[in-house]
Amino acid sequence: MTPTELRAQIARQMFDKPTAGYCNGYVQANLVVLPKTHAADFERFCRANPKPCPLLEMVGPGTAKTSKLAPGADLTDTLPRYRVWRDGHNEQEVADIKPFYTPDMVFFLLGCSFSFEEALVKAGIRLRHVDQAKNVSMYRTNLPLVGVGPFQGEMVVSMRPIHRSQVAQACIITGRYPEVHGEPVHVGYPEMIGITDLAKPDYGDPVEIMADEIPVFWACGVTPQNVLVNARLPMAITHAPGYMFVSDIKNEAYAV
Amino acid sequence: MTPTELRAQIARQMFDKPTAGYCNGYVQANLVVLPKTHAADFERFCRANPKPCPLLEMVGPGTAKTSKLAPGADLTDTLPRYRVWRDGHNEQEVADIKPFYTPDMVFFLLGCSFSFEEALVKAGIRLRHVDQAKNVSMYRTNLPLVGVGPFQGEMVVSMRPIHRSQVAQACIITGRYPEVHGEPVHVGYPEMIGITDLAKPDYGDPVEIMADEIPVFWACGVTPQNVLVNARLPMAITHAPGYMFVSDIKNEAYAV
Numbered sequence: 001m002t003p004t005e006l007r008a009q010i011a012r013q014m015f016d017k018p019t020a021g022y023c024n025g026y027v028q029a030n031l032v033v034l035p036k037t038h039a040a041d042f043e044r045f046c047r048a049n050p051k052p053c054p055l056l057e058m059v060g061p062g063t064a065k066t067s068k069l070a071p072g073a074d075l076t077d078t079l080p081r082y083r084v085w086r087d088g089h090n091e092q093e094v095a096d097i098k099p100f101y102t103p104d105m106v107f108f109l110l111g112c113s114f115s116f117e118e119a120l121v122k123a124g125i126r127l128r129h130v131d132q133a134k135n136v137s138m139y140r141t142n143l144p145l146v147g148v149g150p151f152q153g154e155m156v157v158s159m160r161p162i163h164r165s166q167v168a169q170a171c172i173i174t175g176r177y178p179e180v181h182g183e184p185v186h187v188g189y190p191e192m193i194g195i196t197d198l199a200k201p202d203y204g205d206p207v208e209i210m211a212d213e214i215p216v217f218w219a220c221g222v223t224p225q226n227v228l229v230n231a232r233l234p235m236a237i238t239h240a241p242g243y244m245f246v247s248d249i250k251n252e253a254y255a256v
Numbered sequence: 257m258t259p260t261e262l263r264a265q266i267a268r269q270m271f272d273k274p275t276a277g278y279c280n281g282y283v284q285a286n287l288v289v290l291p292k293t294h295a296a297d298f299e300r301f302c303r304a305n306p307k308p309c310p311l312l313e314m315v316g317p318g319t320a321k322t323s324k325l326a327p328g329a330d331l332t333d334t335l336p337r338y339r340v341w342r343d344g345h346n347e348q349e350v351a352d353i354k355p356f357y358t359p360d361m362v363f364f365l366l367g368c369s370f371s372f373e374e375a376l377v378k379a380g381i382r383l384r385h386v387d388q389a390k391n392v393s394m395y396r397t398n399l400p401l402v403g404v405g406p407f408q409g410e411m412v413v414s415m416r417p418i419h420r421s422q423v424a425q426a427c428i429i430t431g432r433y434p435e436v437h438g439e440p441v442h443v444g445y446p447e448m449i450g451i452t453d454l455a456k457p458d459y460g461d462p463v464e465i466m467a468d469e470i471p472v473f474w475a476c477g478v479t480p481q482n483v484l485v486n487a488r489l490p491m492a493i494t495h496a497p498g499y500m501f502v503s504d505i506k507n508e509a510y511a512v
Contacts, residue, residue: 164448168439171427183424188444188470192420214444 003070003246007078013095016080018135018204018242024118027180027251028244029056029069030110030221031079032228033097033237036061039106041149045227046108048146052155052223054111054179061104069247075107081240083225088232090225093240100237110221111180112244113158115251119173125166128207135242136160138203138222142194143185145223150231157185158220159198161213170216179254186217193217203241259326259502263334269351272336274391274460274498276383280374283436283507284500285312285325286366286477287335288484289353289493292317295362297405301483302364304402308411308479310367310435317360325503331363337496339481344488346481349496356493366477367436368500369414371507375429381422384463391498392416394459394478398450399441401479406487413441414476415454417469426472435510442473449473459497 001009003023009015019028034042039061046053057068064075077096084091084100094100113136117127129136136158143155162170167187175183186193198215199206203222209215222241239245257265259279265271275284290298295317302309313324320331333352340348340356350356369392373383385392392414399411418426423443431439442449454471455462459478465471478497495501 164442164445167443168427168431168441171424172431172439175424175428183428185424186420187423189420192468192470212448214448 003248006246007070007073010080011077016095019080019244019246020114020117020136020242021130021133023246025250027056027069027247027249027254028112028114029247030112030224031075031239031245032108032110032224033105034108034233035235036104036106038150038233042108042151045148045151046110048148049223051181051185052145052219052221054181055108056111056179057109059107059109061106064101064105064107066109069109069245069249071248075245076101079239079243079245081243083238083240085228085233085236085238087234088229097237109245110224111254112221113181113218114244115180115254116174116177118251119177120170123169123173125162125170128161129205132207134207135204137198137201137205137207138220138241139195140202140226145227150233151227153227153230155185156203156220156222156226157193157217159201159215159217161207161209162216164212164214167214167216174218176255177251178256181219181221184216185219188214190215259504262502263326263329266336267333272351275336275500275502276370276373276392276498277386277389279502281506283312283325283503283505283510284368284370285503286368286480287331287495287501288364288366288480289361290364290489291491292360292362294406294489298364298407301404301407302366304404305479307437307441308401308475308477310437311364312367312435313365315363315365317362320357320361320363322365325365325501325505327504331501332357335495335499335501337499339494339496341484341489341492341494343490344485353493365501366480367510368477369437369474370500371436371510372430372433374507375433376426379425379429381418381426383416385416385461388463390463391460393454393457393461393463394476394497395451396458396482401483406489407483409483409486411441412459412476412479412482413449413473415457415471415473417463417465418472420468420470423470423472430474432511433507434512437475437477440472441475444470446471
């Protein structure tokens with residue numbers, strides 16, 4: 001399935017699954033939609049926290065169509081699932097946001113770690129959430145962010161169990177992709193970054209960790225959702241964790 | 257101090273310390289000296305286990321002078337401390353091996369992780385054993401080697417405590433130096449590789465590990481000494497752990 005075909009299925013509401021493992025080779029992106037009044041602060045917040053919030057493209061106000069990641073794709077119905085936030089609460093999850101769209105909205109597309117998973121798999125590193133068709137495990141941490149205006153809080157991370165003999169290789173491989181979170185922010189010892197129970201992720205699905213595996217943690221584009229809880233904006237929209245925008249850009253375009 | 261000056265001090269027996277932190281920027285090497293009868297097996301053993309035993313140069317039989325790592329340097333008195341092995345026992349440590357030298361000896365110079373420490377320090381990664389002028393901590397593990405002839409056993413690793421926020425960077429940086437052990441073989445959780453007490457290294461000095469640090473393990477050129485215990489050869493010579501041969505080759509010559 002090409003990204004164009006996947007986005008068409010999504011727009012017809014025929015695809016409602018996490019996008020990890022689909023359209024291998026193409027960059028996937030997190031979405032944050034804010035009214036124009038908060039856009040400048042949020043852009044500065046992303047620039048100040050590039051590891052969890054690598055800004056790939058800004059769209060609008062006045063349009064919901066990307067020009068860089070997938071020219072012409074409409075961001076109001078080409079992600080499988082959205083979250084609508086009011087006053088810091090995730091009020092509902094919806095399949096398209098056309099009913100909520102207003103022309104003052106600005107769309108932020110942020111890099112996603114699914115983009116480097118292809119490179120890990122190519123190097124022989126198995127990914128359990130992909131093998132088991134689950135959503136990746138994501139956790140709130142105590143890693144502080146650089147706050148800007150109403151946007152304050154701590155980093156969210158994704159976790160992948162990696163065989164102990166492949167941990168260093170996973171760091172090296174993902175380090176080649178700085179625009180999609182790059183190398184891990186933490187390796188092993190979840191309690192050191194404020195995670196108390198790996199079996200209970202804050203977002204996504206739990207996965208088993210085998211005796212010869214080490215939990216490895218990457219900065220995650222769900223971080224803004226953690227921050228939105230604190231910001232309590234009257235209105236915001238994001239993707240649902242794991243249900244990403246799949247672009248037309250090849251992952252290798254972001255490799256260094 | 258240049259490598260030439262350091263080797264001259266050593267030859268005059270005016271320097272008897274671990275060489276970590278000296279002649280920054282220059283490749284340091286492990287030494288194994290064997291009679292010619294065992295040289296072919298040991299060379300194959302090194303080729304089969306390139307991570308702990310990266311073969312940089314072979315010297316002899318018939319000469320003890322290097323031609324590649326430090327042209328003209330005499331390997332019988334330019335390392336600060338040697339170990340003389342008989343029947344698998346480390347019989348004595350000596351400052352030069354001229355009394356033991358016979359023309360049938362072959363000298364193997366193997367890459368050493370001290371060579372990438374300069375790059376770690378340049379990236380802002382502190383190394384406690386260097387700061388405290390100690391020998392690096394080294395441990396026997398349960399990581400199996402590929403055996404060749406009498407050379408059989410498990411890998412020895414060096415350990416450096418790294419701040420949790422710099423672990424991935426340490427993997428990336430040292431991964432650029434595959435000829436001097438490259439990226440770590442293990443990160444965190446010492447018990448997973450058979451190390452029961454980090455405070456009691458099998459070679460070198462113990463160093464403290466702070467609450468925000470993770471023990472990171474690299475393959476170590478002391479591995480052959482572990483293997484010599486099993487091989488029980490009538491006669492062998494090695495460097496003493498941490499007391500390396502300092503070459504005239506710049507570390508960057510081995511960076512990829």
